[in-house]
Amino acid sequence: MQKSPLLTRRELLKVGSGLSVGSLLPFSGLSASTLRTQAHIVIVGGGAAGMAMVNRLARRLQGGTITLVEPRETHHYQPGWTMVASGIWAAEKTMRLNAQFLPRGVKWLRDYADSIDADSKRITLVGGETLEYDFLIVASGIQLNYHLIDGMTPALVGQHGIGSVYAGIEGASRTNQAIQTWLQSGHGRGIFTAAPTPVKCAGAPLKMTFTTLSRLEDTGRRDAFDVDYMAPGASLFSQPWVDEFVKQRFDSQGVNRRHHYRLSAIDPQAKQAEFAFVGPESEFTSHHQLREAEFRRDDQPTVIADYDFLHVVPPMSAHDFVKQSALIAQDGPFRGEWLDVDIHTLQHNRYPEVFGIGDVIGAPINKTAASVKAQAPVVEGNLLAVMQGNALPASHSGYTSCPMITGIGKAMLVEFGYADNFAFMPSFPFIDPTEESWAVWVMKDRMLQPAYYAVLEGKA
Amino acid sequence: MSIDGMLTILMYALAPFKWLLIMGLIVIIALHLLTYLRGYKITHHRSRLTNLLALLIGLTAILWVPWLTHSTLGYVATVFDWIALLGAATATSVIAFIILHPLSYLISFRDKE
Numbered sequence: 001m002q003k004s005p006l007l008t009r010r011e012l013l014k015v016g017s018g019l020s021v022g023s024l025l026p027f028s029g030l031s032a033s034t035l036r037t038q039a040h041i042v043i044v045g046g047g048a049a050g051m052a053m054v055n056r057l058a059r060r061l062q063g064g065t066i067t068l069v070e071p072r073e074t075h076h077y078q079p080g081w082t083m084v085a086s087g088i089w090a091a092e093k094t095m096r097l098n099a100q101f102l103p104r105g106v107k108w109l110r111d112y113a114d115s116i117d118a119d120s121k122r123i124t125l126v127g128g129e130t131l132e133y134d135f136l137i138v139a140s141g142i143q144l145n146y147h148l149i150d151g152m153t154p155a156l157v158g159q160h161g162i163g164s165v166y167a168g169i170e171g172a173s174r175t176n177q178a179i180q181t182w183l184q185s186g187h188g189r190g191i192f193t194a195a196p197t198p199v200k201c202a203g204a205p206l207k208m209t210f211t212t213l214s215r216l217e218d219t220g221r222r223d224a225f226d227v228d229y230m231a232p233g234a235s236l237f238s239q240p241w242v243d244e245f246v247k248q249r250f251d252s253q254g255v256n257r258r259h260h261y262r263l264s265a266i267d268p269q270a271k272q273a274e275f276a277f278v279g280p281e282s283e284f285t286s287h288h289q290l291r292e293a294e295f296r297r298d299d300q301p302t303v304i305a306d307y308d309f310l311h312v313v314p315p316m317s318a319h320d321f322v323k324q325s326a327l328i329a330q331d332g333p334f335r336g337e338w339l340d341v342d343i344h345t346l347q348h349n350r351y352p353e354v355f356g357i358g359d360v361i362g363a364p365i366n367k368t369a370a371s372v373k374a375q376a377p378v379v380e381g382n383l384l385a386v387m388q389g390n391a392l393p394a395s396h397s398g399y400t401s402c403p404m405i406t407g408i409g410k411a412m413l414v415e416f417g418y419a420d421n422f423a424f425m426p427s428f429p430f431i432d433p434t435e436e437s438w439a440v441w442v443m444k445d446r447m448l449q450p451a452y453y454a455v456l457e458g459k460a
Numbered sequence: 461m462s463i464d465g466m467l468t469i470l471m472y473a474l475a476p477f478k479w480l481l482i483m484g485l486i487v488i489i490a491l492h493l494l495t496y497l498r499g500y501k502i503t504h505h506r507s508r509l510t511n512l513l514a515l516l517i518g519l520t521a522i523l524w525v526p527w528l529t530h531s532t533l534g535y536v537a538t539v540f541d542w543i544a545l546l547g548a549a550t551a552t553s554v555i556a557f558i559i560l561h562p563l564s565y566l567i568s569f570r571d572k573e
C-alpha cells in the first residue's frame with residue numbers, strides 16, 4: 001500500500017491527543033528539549049542503533065510509551081570481534097549487559113519480532129504477543145546467510161580450518177584458534193573471502209587478512225604460507241582511494257588477489273572450497289546487491305581450491321521478518337533484501353511513521369557503528385518532527401568510518417560519506433585518512449569502544 | 461560533542477584502570493603528605509638526580525608505550541603519532557618527577573638526621 005510520506009492530520013491527532021509541544025527546538029542535537037506525547041513508539045532491536053534510539057527518545061519524550069523488542073541479555077561490541085579473532089583482545093572485553101544501558105521507564109520485551117504488519121501498525125513477537133505502534137524504529141541489524149554457501153554452517157567455525165569473524169563472539173574466538181592452529185602447522189594455504197552482498201563493516205574481511213599477515217610475518221616463515229583473497233567484484237572496498245591502497249598493499253605483501261569469485265560451497269572434511277566465477281563484467285563491490293534468488297545459478301563455472309585456513313564471509317541481508325514485511329524495498333538496488341528508507345532522512349519511503357537505522361537499511365554504504373552515531377540524531381530529529389507534523393529537519397550525509405587495520409599495531413582512520421563518490425570526511429584535521437598510523441591504532445584499541453558506549457547512551 | 465558525551469567516553473576509557481588510578485593517587489597523596497609534614501616544598505627542594513631520572517623514565521616510555529598498546533615503535537610514523545607519543549613520554553616524566561622528587565627529599569632528610 002502506498003502512503004504519503006507525511007502523516008495525515010487525523011493520524012497526528014490520534015497519536016498526539018494532547019500532543020502538546022513543550023518548546024521543542026528544531027533539530028539541534030543535544031540542546032533540544034522534550035516533547036509531550038501519548039504515542040507508543042516501538043523500537044525493534046537493541047543493538048548499537050536501537051539502544052542509542054531508546055536513550056535519545058527516553059530523554060526527549062514525556063508521557064509516551066517506548067517499547068524495546070530485544071531478545072538478548074548481553075550487548076556485544078561487534079567492532080571488537082576483529083580484535084578477538086586476531087588474538088589481541090579477550091572475548092569478555094566485548095560483552096556487557098543490555099540492562100546497563102537501558103534508561104528507566106522503557107518497556108523491554110525480551111523476545112524476537114516475528115512479523116510486522118505495516119498497514120495495521122502491528123508487530124507480532126515469536127512468543128505470540130502482539131504490539132500496536134504509532135511509530136516504529138526498525139533497528140534489527142543484519143541476518144548472516146551462511147546457508148547460501150553449500151555445506152557451511154556457523155557451527156563449523158573453528159573446525160577444519162574454518163574461520164569467520166562475523167559468527168558471533170564465540171565464532172571470533174574460534175576463528176583466532178583456527179588461525180593459531182594454521183600458524184602452528186608451519187605452512188599451507190589460507191584463503192580469505194568476501195561476500196557478494198553488502199556486509200556489516202565492509203573493512204572487516206580486509207582487516208582479518210592484514211592482521212593474519214602480521215601473525216604470519218611474526219612466525220619468521222612467511223614464505224611457507226600462501227595467502228589468497230577471493231573477491232566477488234573488481235573492487236575490495238567501496239572508497240576508491242582505500243580500494244587502490246589495499247590492492248597495492250596486498251600485492252606487495254604477497255597476497256594472491258582473484259576477482260569475480262564468490263564462495264559457493266565448502267567441503268570441510270576435505271578442506272576444499274568451491275568458488276563460482278561470477279563473470280568479469282560483474283562490478284561487485286562490498287556493497288553491491290546480489291539477491292538470494294540469484295545464488296543458485298547452474299551456468300556459473302566453478303573452481304575448487306584446497307585450503308588449510310578459510311575465512312568465510314557470509315552473504316548478508318535484513319532479517320527474514322523484515323524481508324517478509326511490506327517494509328522491505330520493493331524495487332531499486334535494495335529490492336527484497338533491505339529496509340526501504342530514504343537514505344538521507346532515514347524515514348521509510350512508504351510508511352511515514354516508520355524509520356530505519358543501522359545495518360538493516362538499504363543504503364550504498366553505512367553498515368557500521370560509526371554510521372549509527374551519525375544516524376541517531378537524524379532519526380531523533382526527524383521522528384520528533386513527524387510526531388508534530390513538521391517537515392523533516394535532519395539529513396544523514398552517509399558518514400561512515402572504518403579504522404582500517406593494516407597490520408597489528410597500525411591503522412588508517414578512513415571516514416567517508418555519500419557525496420563525491422564516497423569522498424573522505426575526516427573528523428580530525430590532524431589525522432590524514434591516507435596515512436597508516438600508530439595513534440589511529442590506539443584509537444581502535446582503546447578509544448572507540450568507550451565512544452561506542454557513549455553512542456549507546458545517546459550522548460555521542 | 462557535548463561535555464557530557466566527552467565525560468562519558470572518558471569514564472568508559474578509564475574504567476579498566478580505575479583501581480590502578482586510585483592506588484596511584486593514594487600513593488602520591490600519601491607521599492606528598494608525609495614529606496610535607498617534614499618540611500618538603502616542591503619549589504624549595506632541588507635534586508638534579510631526580511630530574512635526570514624522571515627524564516630518563518619518560519624517555520623509556522617511547523619504547524614501552526607502543527608495546528603496551530600491542531604495537532611497536534616502528535609503526536609510530538605520522539606527525540600526530542610522534543606528538544601523541546612525546547605527550548605520553550612527557551606525562552610519564554611528570555608522574556615520575558611527582559613521585560621521585562618528594563622521595564629524594566625524604567632520603568636527604570633521613571641522611572641529614
Ligand SMILES: Cc1cc2nc3c(=O)[nH]c(=O)nc-3n(C[C@H](O)[C@H](O)[C@H](O)COP(=O)(O)OP(=O)(O)OC[C@H]3O[C@@H](n4cnc5c(N)ncnc54)[C@H](O)[C@@H]3O)c2cc1C
Pocket residue numbers: 044045046047048049050069070071072077078079080081082111112113114139140141142165166200201204319321357358359360367368369370371372401402403
Ligand atoms: C566483525 C565486525 C567488525 C566490525 N567493525 C566495526 C568497526 O571497526 N567500526 C564500526 O563502526 N563498525 C564496525 N562493525 C559494525 C557494527 O558493529 C554494526 O554496524 C553495528 O553494530 C550496527 O548496529 P545495529 O543496531 O544496526 O545492529 P546490531 O548492533 O547488530 O543490533 C541488532 C540487534 O537486533 C536484535 N535483533 C535481531 N533480530 C531481532 C528480532 N527478530 N527481533 C528483535 N530484535 C532482533 C539483535 O539481537 C541485536 O541486538 C563491525 C561489525 C562486525 C561484525
